[in-house]
Amino acid sequence: MSSVNMSVDLNGLKLKNPITVASGTFGFGREYANYVDLNDIGAISVKGLTLEPRQGNEGIRIAETPMGMINSVGLQNPGVEVFIKEEIPFLRQFDTKIIANINGNNIEEYCKMAEILSYEDVDSLELNISCPNVKNGGLAFGTNPSVVKEVVSKVRKASRKHLIVKLSPNVTNIKEIAMIAEQEGADCISLINTLSGMVIDINKRKPVLMRGSGGLSGPAIKPVAVRMVYDVYDAVKIPILGMGGISNSMDAIEFFLAGANAIAIGTANFVNPKITKQVLEGIEVYLAEHKYNSINELVRDLNV
Amino acid sequence: MSSVNMSVDLNGLKLKNPITVASGTFGFGREYANYVDLNDIGAISVKGLTLEPRQGNEGIRIAETPMGMINSVGLQNPGVEVFIKEEIPFLRQFDTKIIANINGNNIEEYCKMAEILSYEDVDSLELNISCPNVKNGGLAFGTNPSVVKEVVSKVRKASRKHLIVKLSPNVTNIKEIAMIAEQEGADCISLINTLSGMVIDINKRKPVLMRGSGGLSGPAIKPVAVRMVYDVYDAVKIPILGMGGISNSMDAIEFFLAGANAIAIGTANFVNPKITKQVLEGIEVYLAEHKYNSINELVRDLNV
Amino acid sequence: MKFQGLVKIIQKEFLSDDVFKIVIEKPKQMDAVKPGQFFNFNVERMLLRRPISVSAIGEETLEFTIKILGKGTEELSLLKTQDEVDIMGPLGNGFDTASHKKVLLVGGGIGIAPIKGLGGFFDKDGVEIKTLLGFRDKPYMLEAFKAFSNEVIIVSENDADYRQGYITLPLEETLKNQNEQFDMIYACGPSIMLKSVQKICAQFNAPVQLLMEEKMACGIGACLVCTCKTKSGDFGYKHSRMCLEGPMFFGDEVIFDE
């Protein structure tokens, strides 16, 4: 369609275009296949997987907030085995890369999943370290530098697949966490996961979500995400998959300029199921207008 | 006007009503006096003060974001001496409490300001620990537990005034910081200050703000603020002054239910200069409808 | 491909203070629409779309009946004839309308909207219809229900011109009456009403389809935020997506919370 080169290489994971979809916002692709050609998407990060099937959280799982939403799905998923049997074959019908988003209650579970998936037809593992760490009083793995070090190095040893480490934004120093992930063998960093947030129903006088807090996503968090991508770019050499509130091609371009090599669209899929294609086209127009030959030239190409 | 008791006692700072305005969003009250009766406001936290006058940051200082804004004012203010001479006498004409928001480049400056203000007619000191710590590579004082310990304990020794410690939300564990502040002698906790965020101008290809990142405020951050108030309530016994994105009385009630004893309105003043009074009235109606006799009964009165 | 895009509004009318209907032109490429299905409406001022059931299915038109509840439905109420609105659908499973002779329709609050769509559908098939409607205040849209129903019973919580009380009263009376047998009961309304309807129908061993409502995001089964508990599944229950496996569930499937 355009003469601009849109392919990117995320340190071993080669995408035909840099537009991916964020884990948990696109199911296993099936549902969206009715609205958008999955062949137009660079990669699909599937719904967060766990070793065993999970029922997810009880009660209300969503609350809308000003230009955002908080969710508390609780990793409902059919488990990694069903994913392998039923979802990989479905997704393989399309020319898009498969990123398996893996989640554990403890480090052993993460490693077990990485091992299992090593022998399966997925293109990358995305280690979601925003999961609550049961051993650590429920605080997320991704908020404690020494836990990050341990989980990344062990998962790295458990599998030779392309490994993305997905960072939690609920930390004091995102650079420190990113550097540890790089040092322990991550091939790529993805960020940001959701911000921790709460909505209270003032008529029922209780938090809308049964667990109290949930994950804030959507346009509201975009400035936080752009800032973190910018910071992490300065801290690591491995590529960055940026996300958080991207709703149109202008938003996506902000992320590339901040330092992302590829981007993921999350919440915006709910609003506009065709958004991935539209963002791709919008970026192509911008690149052509600004005389870029390749999307890679846009990465952190700031006038400073 | 209403029979509901709206007075609150923030551990020594007695307010006739729990609606205050957030530092940096209300100047020294002068400008808003043309739009709202300052006598209707429980307390005014003035524009962040420094020991010496400050020019503030160069270049563009604001960017709008989805239901939020980021600012980079850089503490432009006339210095504590001018505040004492010109602004305290002005504010004392009104029946509202004065909170002096103090900011330093280093711990000595914080202490010096606290000392100076000890002998002046202000009702409370609000220690803004979100300032960049020059000694610590520009990272905010409020993000490092041991620095928080030192600055709060020293300021506590420097002044016997009512002391509010204002927390930065850009931390992994807000409870830990709040507990340290309490332990070192804070009378009250205020939160949240702005989230760190960035907006990039994709036509000029540079961050809108000259310093790159700025402080995100407004409705976008409300769920984060409510969650942090909720968490801090569980961690400390001292009262909480809650803020972050409050734009109407429903928002304010969320903060009381999360655990705030009083609230501050910031960015919403820019949109609606009469908002303080309107929020006060809205809360009174809610309290009456829900058969509360006093605002204090609403604090963390969740059905759980 | 399923439909998502702009449709033209060809009629817009307020039915009461806070309830309005809009009729849109059905795009040619749209799948067939069943009663009980819904569309996800884009609302410019809000992040998320708003799910709205069809309240009448014409050859070339679709009707929606909407109650103003918050900012999203308020913005929809500002739409005018000739305006365009971005919708996606039809979504969800809709009602199971396997051939029936006699059905009982039960609608409470704005839950009467999809019930109206269902009645219109059965009417064409010559099914005998008894309808129970519950309102909080003054009833509206009664003509439409009278047109397709053999009998309509109306209750209102606050309008003294009508029998006062909840819809569960006439429901119990109807089911007690051995002379009347229904092949299927269909109900839509607030969660608390559906819970009672489920219980009453179980008592009388009467089959019932419940059309559920919950806050949604994607509306197509991808995000898992709209789940309710249903009895099937490995653990005695599972979390089913209202938008995809529902919004219609059979009375003996759903587990209501608390």
Added chain:
Amino acid sequence: MKFQGLVKIIQKEFLSDDVFKIVIEKPKQMDAVKPGQFFNFNVERMLLRRPISVSAIGEETLEFTIKILGKGTEELSLLKTQDEVDIMGPLGNGFDTASHKKVLLVGGGIGIAPIKGLGGFFDKDGVEIKTLLGFRDKPYMLEAFKAFSNEVIIVSENDADYRQGYITLPLEETLKNQNEQFDMIYACGPSIMLKSVQKICAQFNAPVQLLMEEKMACGIGACLVCTCKTKSGDFGYKHSRMCLEGPMFFGDEVIFDE
């Protein structure tokens, strides 16, 4: 108390593809309005208000001329006659209009809007007015300027029907002409134009008032996000608030960045 509240729109008209004017009813309790002052308009879809200068000051009305630039001005463009809009003001210092015999008005882009307000004001006082207008594309609103000006010179960057180029060309020519002397020059337009105007006027030692524009939040001097550098002050420069100390600054006060 200063005015903040709803005002009624009594006229609304598009002047070009993307420029429209609205006329509002001036509330009785509002302070007197000076040319160069502005009002902060509430825009429901956006967080912050949008500052807009008055482009004509009537006895009982105020006129605003607005260019659609982004979402906020787009939403304002949807306002219709009889609608209400929430504004606050008048804000800012406005132009210094001390008695003059002959003035030169310089407007570029949508900066012609406040210049029009100023011309209307001087016209009543019988001041001699020469006006220079710069457009990017096709000029609009020319009638109004011709009505109050003794001479109007128009340039456009892209419209071949007019002299092409920047407004700084006729400005330099005008100032070079020793036969014409102006008591004061008034300019409004994009920052880059004002910077050139400042420079040219300095060369010719001509006094100039610049009406500046910058993104604002509170609009009343409280938040300090709208500052520009001005020469007065202890440090050789200080940060002055465009909304309160401005938006009018004298040419010899402002320090432009870079």
